[in-house]
Amino acid sequence: MNAIANDVVVWAAESDAAAPGLTLVPVERRLLVPPGDHAGFVDRVAALCEEHCIDVVIPTHDTELLPMCVERGRLERIGVGVMVGSMQTLLACLDRFEAIRQANxxxxxxxxxxxDGSFRPASEEFPVVVKPRRGGATMGGRVIWSTEDLDNLPRDPQxxxxEFLSGAEYSVDVxxxxxxxxxxxxxxxRLRVNPGVTITCDIAENDALAQAASAIATAIGLRGAANLRFRYDGNGSPRLLEVNxxxxxxxxxxxxxxxxxxxxxxSAADTGDGGEGGSMAAAE
Structure with a gap:
């Protein structure tokens, strides 16, 4: 998180005192919070923000996103900004099927x-990609090439x-x-991925992707930032895979x-001083 800016004071908050993320900041700026799905998570975050005059909170785990979104107004009333999307956007981020539904x-x-049990693709529809509806960076995705391979997988509504797309894959921040x-x-x-995380990439000037990203941002009610993943189809058109x-x-x-x-x-590196910055905490 220190790489984001040189003119902000970064705090780190973890639910585990031994978490390696805490080592990214000095000892005096390490905080402990309950897990994101704990009933007291937002209460603790709010108290720490007031105690340490923290201006912005950056949730970094899926379990933290919805509670922080629900309680955004409460945090804003004490002067704390929350780097989290709208509820509509989060539903698209947390559920790939919902993202496709909103973008369709x-x-x-x-x-x-x-x-589920009703999914029976025709032979010409193979290959298909089977992956979890939820979870970051398309973890657990698998390409299935035949009915026989498909029948070996347990059916699960989650x-x-x-559809398998063979074209180039792009990641678009909007x-x-x-x-x-x-x-x-x-x-x-995205030139090289390991696993699901971009390792090697090229910045791309691409008007079609920029227009597609803008349209999706409107469709999912984006307020703030999100990452969109696209892959090109055989006709040279970008199609949305997921929203992160x-x-x-x-x-x-x-x-x-x-x-x-x-x-x-x-940046303090550009100005030679601290600039007009603020204090933020990354919670996980």
Whole structure:
């Protein structure tokens, strides 16, 4: 988190005192919070923000997103911004099937079905990709090439079966202001992934992806930033694969902080001083 900006004071909050994330900050800026799904999670975060004059909270785990979204107003009333999307956006981020549902009719999407007992694809529909509806970075995805392979998998309504797309894959960070107006997009071609996390990429100037990202941002009610993953189909058109709550580019994090704090965070490396910054905590 220290890489986001040089002119903010970063605190780290973890539910485990031995978590390696705490070592990213000095001992005096390490905080302990309950897990995100604990009833006292937001209470503890709010108390720590008031105690340490923290301006912005960045949830970094899926279990923290919904409670922080629900309690956003409470935190804002004590002067704390929360880097989390709207409820509509979070539903798309946390459920790949819901993301496809919201995007369908707005831009191209791969054919996607719930992987339950009713899913019986015709032979010409193979290969298909079977993956969890929920979970970060498309963990657990698997390409299935035949009915025989498909029959060896347990059916589960928390799993989806998706049309296989063989084209280039792109990751697009998109940022809007609090009114949903587009601020910027950054597209990157994903050249090497391990597993689900971009290891090697190229920044891409791509008008089609920028337009698609803008349309999706409107469709999912984006307020703030999100990461969109696209893959091209055989006709050369981008189709949405999923929406993620965490953006991938440093500059997008900085611009989102600018929007929340209401000031432009000029890097201390550029100005030679601390600039007009703030204090933030990353909770996990």
């Amino acid at each position: 009719g707005v831009i191209g999407v791969p054919d996607t079905k719930i992987f 799993t989806i079966a998706q 940022l809007t202001n609090r009114h949903g107006e587009l601020i910027d997009t950054v597209a990157r071609q 709550a965490a953006v991938e580019t440093r500059e997008m994090w900085r611009m989102w902080l600018d929007e929340l704090l209401g000031v432009e965070l000029v």
